Amino acid sequence: MASITIQSITKTFGTVPVLHDIDLSIADGEFVVLVGPSGCGKSTLLRMIAGLEDITGGEIRIDGRRINEVAPKDRDIAMVFQSYALYPHMTVADNMSYSLKLRKTARERIAEAVGAAAGKLGLDPLLERRPKALSGGQRQRVAMGRAIVRHPKAFLFDEPLSNLDARLREQMRAEIKRLHKAIGATSVYVTHDQIEAMTLADRIVAMHGGIIQQVGNPLDLYDRPANLFVAGFIGSPAMNFVDGHCRSGAIETDDGSRIAVPGGIDLAEGQAVTVGIRPEHVRIVAGSGAGSYTARVDLVEPTGFGTIVHVRLLGQDLKIYTLERGAAEVGEPLHIALDGDRLHVFDRETTNRIG
Amino acid sequence: MTFYPAAAPPDGDRRTAKQKIAAYLEPWLYSAPVLILIVAIMLVPLALGISYAFRDIRLLNPFSGAFVGLKHFRELAGDGAFRGALVNTLWWTFSSVILQFLFGLILALLLNRPFRGRALAQALCFLPWAVPSFLSGLDWAWMFNPVVGPIPHWLYALGILSEPSNILSDPETAMWGPIVANVWWGIPFFAITMLAALQAIPKDLYEAAEIDGAGPIERFRSITVPFLAPTMAISILLRTVWIANFADLIIVMTNGGPADRTQIVASYIFTQAFRRLDFGYASAIALVLLVLLLAYSMLIVVLRQTMLTRH
Numbered sequence: 001m002a003s004i005t006i007q008s009i010t011k012t013f014g015t016v017p018v019l020h021d022i023d024l025s026i027a028d029g030e031f032v033v034l035v036g037p038s039g040c041g042k043s044t045l046l047r048m049i050a051g052l053e054d055i056t057g058g059e060i061r062i063d064g065r066r067i068n069e070v071a072p073k074d075r076d077i078a079m080v081f082q083s084y085a086l087y088p089h090m091t092v093a094d095n096m097s098y099s100l101k102l103r104k105t106a107r108e109r110i111a112e113a114v115g116a117a118a119g120k121l122g123l124d125p126l127l128e129r130r131p132k133a134l135s136g137g138q139r140q141r142v143a144m145g146r147a148i149v150r151h152p153k154a155f156l157f158d159e160p161l162s163n164l165d166a167r168l169r170e171q172m173r174a175e176i177k178r179l180h181k182a183i184g185a186t187s188v189y190v191t192h193d194q195i196e197a198m199t200l201a202d203r204i205v206a207m208h209g210g211i212i213q214q215v216g217n218p219l220d221l222y223d224r225p226a227n228l229f230v231a232g233f234i235g236s237p238a239m240n241f242v243d244g245h246c247r248s249g250a251i252e253t254d255d256g257s258r259i260a261v262p263g264g265i266d267l268a269e270g271q272a273v274t275v276g277i278r279p280e281h282v283r284i285v286a287g288s289g290a291g292s293y294t295a296r297v298d299l300v301e302p303t304g305f306g307t308i309v310h311v312r313l314l315g316q317d318l319k320i321y322t323l324e325r326g327a328a329e330v331g332e333p334l335h336i337a338l339d340g341d342r343l344h345v346f347d348r349e350t351t352n353r354i355g
Numbered sequence: 356m357t358f359y360p361a362a363a364p365p366d367g368d369r370r371t372a373k374q375k376i377a378a379y380l381e382p383w384l385y386s387a388p389v390l391i392l393i394v395a396i397m398l399v400p401l402a403l404g405i406s407y408a409f410r411d412i413r414l415l416n417p418f419s420g421a422f423v424g425l426k427h428f429r430e431l432a433g434d435g436a437f438r439g440a441l442v443n444t445l446w447w448t449f450s451s452v453i454l455q456f457l458f459g460l461i462l463a464l465l466l467n468r469p470f471r472g473r474a475l476a477q478a479l480c481f482l483p484w485a486v487p488s489f490l491s492g493l494d495w496a497w498m499f500n501p502v503v504g505p506i507p508h509w510l511y512a513l514g515i516l517s518e519p520s521n522i523l524s525d526p527e528t529a530m531w532g533p534i535v536a537n538v539w540w541g542i543p544f545f546a547i548t549m550l551a552a553l554q555a556i557p558k559d560l561y562e563a564a565e566i567d568g569a570g571p572i573e574r575f576r577s578i579t580v581p582f583l584a585p586t587m588a589i590s591i592l593l594r595t596v597w598i599a600n601f602a603d604l605i606i607v608m609t610n611g612g613p614a615d616r617t618q619i620v621a622s623y624i625f626t627q628a629f630r631r632l633d634f635g636y637a638s639a640i641a642l643v644l645l646v647l648l649l650a651y652s653m654l655i656v657v658l659r660q661t662m663l664t665r666h
Contacts, residue, residue, distance in 0.1 A: 052562050073568035085559035089581040098577075099567035146567075 002063040002076075002153035002186055003028045004049065009058035011044055011210075018044050019210045022058070026188065026203075031180050033189045035197035036207035036233070042190045043158055045207075049188060050079050050156050062153060073102075078147035082159040084139045086131040086146075093118075093127040096145045103150075110149075117145040120179070137168045144176070148183065157189040161196065173199060194234050198222070206230045224344075228351040231276045231344055237321055240277045242314045243348065245270055251345075255315030260291065262343045265355035273354065276344035279308065279321035283337045284328070292337045297328045309334070407638035414632035427639035436615055437623065437640065444619040446530060447537075448599045454538045456591060459545020460583075466546065467553045477550075484543035492607030495536035499523050499608075523609055526616040533604045533617060541598070545590060552586040553579070588662065592655040596648050620644050 004026040011019035019041045026032045034042040047053040049060055051072035060067055067075050078099075086095050093114055100110045118124050121141045131139055140160060147155055160176075161169045177200055180187055191197055197204050198218040206213045206221060206229070214226040225231035231239050244253040246267035251259045259275055261267060285292055295311035295318070302308075302325070309320040309328045313336070320328075320336065328334050345354045370378070383390075408427055413419045431437055466477055483491065498504035500521055507519035522528040556578065564574045602621035605611060611618035611626060618626070620640060628637035 050562075050566060052565070072562075072566045077566065079563070079566050081559045081563060083557060083559045085557065085563035087560065087564075087578065098564075098569075102568040102573065146563075 004154060004186060004188070005059075005061040005064075006045075006049075007059045007061070009045070009048065009055060009060065011041070011048065011053065011056045017210060019048075019056075022210075022212055024205060024212065024215065026186060029184045029186055031187045031189065031200060031202045032205060033191060033197040033201035033203075034205045034207060035191055035194060036213075038192055040207040041210040042192075042205075042207050046156050046158055046188055046190045049154075050077055051075050076153045077156055078150055078152040078154075079156040079158065080143045080147050080160045082162050084131070084143040084163075086139055086142055088131050091128050091130055092123060092134070092142050092145075095131070095142055096123075096149050099146070099150050113149045113151075114145075117149045120148070120182070121145050121175075136164050137172060140164060140168075140172055141175075144179070148179070152185070154186040154188065157187065157191075159191055160189075161191070161193075169196075176200060194236065198234070204234075206233060208233075224353065225276070226353050228274060228276070228346050231346070231353075235278055237279045237308055237319050239344070240279060240282075240316075240318050242275045242277065242316065242318075243272075244275060245272055251275055253314045257293065257314050259314075259338065259343070260340055262340050262345065262355070265345055267345070267354070272348040274346045274348050274351075276346060277318070277338060278342065279319040281339045281342040282318070282320040283339065284309075284320065284322055284324070285335045285337045288335050289337075292335050294333055294335050297330050297332050297334050300328055300330055311336070404638055405642055407635050408642045409639075410635050412633075412635040412638075414634065419635070423635070427636050428643075430636065431639055431643065436618065437620070439615055440618045440620045440623040443530065443617065444599055444621070447534060447605075447617075447619050448595055451534050451537045451541065451598050452591060452594050454534070455541040455594065456545050456587070458538065459542045460549050462542060462546040463549035463553055466550055480546060481543045483540050484547075486540065488540060488601075488603040489607050491536055491540050492533075492604040495532065495539070495604075496523065496608045499532050524613055526613045529609055529613055529617050533608050536604050536608065537598065537601070540604070541594065544594065548586055548590045549583060552583050556582045584662065585659070588655065588659050592652065592659075595655075596652060599644070599648060 004024075006022055006024040006026075009019060009022040010017065022041075022045060024032075034045060036042050044053055048055050051067070051070065055068050062075060062077070087098065090098065096114045096117060097110045100113060105113075114127075118127055121144060123138070123141055123145055126134060126138060126142075131142065134142065140163075143160065157176075161172050164172060173196055176189075180200075189196075189200060198221075201218050203215060204218055204221050205215050208229045214221055214230045216224075221230055221234050225234060225239075228241070232241070242253050242259070244251040244259065246252075246261070246269055247258075248269070250261055251267075251273060253259065253275075267273065288294055293313055295313040297309060298312055298317065299310040300307060301310075306321055306323045307325060307327065309322060311318050311320065311328075311334055322328075346352060347354055409422060409424060411419045411421050411423045411426075462480055466473065466480065470476075486494075498506050500523075501507040501519045507516060507521060510516040510522075511519040516522075523532040560578050561574055564578055569577060599619075600621050602619065602625050605617050605619060605622045606625060609617040611622050621644070624637045624640045624644070627633050627640060
């Protein structure tokens with residue numbers, strides 16, 4: 001187990017810059033998730049930690065030791081690939097013991113380590129099979145088994161659940177979390193799925209365009225997104241954004257509606273802002289009153305647990321997430337209210353959070 | 356036991372004899388067009404060719420054509436030139452295949468890694484394949500000729516030859532001439548097939564192995580070789596049969612000489628048929644070669660099957 005320090009890392013492919021001045025330190029035993037849309041540089045950063053990509057500029061340290069020039073095999077890390085990358089001509093047991101064999105570990109020690117890992121992952125009955133004869137979930141487990149037999153300093157996960165179906169992904173997600181609790185090893189996990197990021201991470205690193213947008217624990221990112229990108233990326237259904245200007249102490253939206261400025265926020269007269277409203281923070285109220293709005297229901301999407309209601313309001317398609325069934329009918333008018341303390345206000349020019 | 360009325364009615368089959376014959380012939384009639392084609396195009400010429408082996412067919416003798424039984428084969432058993440050709444065939448085939456394979460594999464490995472101008476290099480490397488075999492035979496024969504070609508002078512300068520002579524006219528070294536030409540000509544075949552197989556190996560595996568601690572040689576041994584093995588087996592099998600039958604370069608470069616030292620079975624057949632015009636004897640030799648190659652193919656197919664089932 002180890003800490004990982006990433007200092008002003010940059011990366012260019014040819015002349016194309018993909019990572020800009022990344023700084024991040026990961027504590028011993030921490031589970032950090034790098035999350036962002038495809039092409040944001042998260043996988044590149046992970047592969048640089050693994051040693052599979054050259055470092056253009058900056059420095060990566062594992063346990064204080066600079067590893068820029070260290071070969072992947074000498075970094076004492078283990079990686080789980082999206083495609084699992086199991087050796088197809090080896091049995092499960094051989095796949096898991098391959099790295100130990102290459103390190104000339106004693107035969108009994110190998111058997112012991114493989115046995116222990118297989119026990120943890122429920123792979124005992126599959127040890128003599130080849131990857132071809134395994135299901136997707138079992139292959140995923142073998143890939144994790146291959147990583148844990150070595151007791152590496154850090155685990156690197158590169159979108160390990162992306163090739164699984166939704167149900168299995170949920171199950172494996174819980175299993176990875178349980179495994180991390182049991183082993184307690186430093187882990188860096190790359191995903192584009194914000195639910196995986198929220199559920200697994202001790203700390204989330206949200207990335208976009210090769211730049212770290214925000215680092216924080218999952219609920220921080222949800223409650224206080226640092227900018228429009230994080231606000232839009234974290235949370236499902238995604239946050240509603242309403243553009244407006246500050247006019248005489250309130251935010252006037254482009255269609256002329258007014259939203260009260262939440263407490264603790266100072267806005268200059270005429271400042272261009274974007275108000276972020278999470279669908280789950282829009283309340284449906286019984287009748288029209290002070291501060292409430294009335295809108296016609298456009299579309300109703302029941303998800304089983306809750307319902308997503310689309311209304312035409314504030315000049316755009318506003319989504320509402322409600323747990324009440326039958327609260328809205330298409331074409332019927334709906335009265336709604338916004339939670340003042342739960343509004344997010346962003347400067348439209350810098351896209352950064354205000355307040 | 357259950358009886359199905361359609362299959363075996365207990366009170367006997369009531370269909371007429373004509374109906375029974377029609378029912379029996381029906382599947383054969385449907386497949387007749389294909390069967391006739393196969394018989395006409397493949398089996399008839401094969402049978403004719405085989406029948407020549409048991410007949411006395413000499414173009415220069417208008418009275419030949421009679422059935423002679425196993426006479427050709429008895430002759431063949433005592434034919435020293437044929438035995439020499441068999442040994443030469445082994446030598447020619449295996450050294451050509453092994454060298455083509457090794458150089459083809461190395462070329463494929465080199466072309467598999469990205470570098471500037473790779474597309475051009477690939478096109479150039481595959482060029483020999485497009486050269487007609489007779490032309491490349493002539494080319495190489497000239498290159499080995501000390502009067503017009505540079506190779507004898509190079510070999511002399513390197514101290515391999517004691518004088519810049521033509522290796523094709525020395526019985527001790529003559530076989531190397533066609534082998535070199537054949538290797539040059541055949542490398543692209545292995546390079547193309549191996550490159551295609553190499554490109555089908557997922558890159559992740561190499562990365563996983565690198566992290567697992569495998570060096571370049573270990574990665575080659577534990578990932579590249581197992582992935583390439585089926586392709587290697589089938590392409591080596593194909594090439595072996597092909598080269599054993601491939602007389603073009605030898606006919607053009609040495610014509611089997613000097614002193615029959617480059618005579619392989621295929622070129623011997625050619626010599627018997629088209630120089631001595633003894634088609635009967637040539638067919639007998641061809642039949643022996645066919646049997647040998649069939650036996651070899653069976654061996655390889657069985658080997659490949661056991662290899663595949665083991666994995």
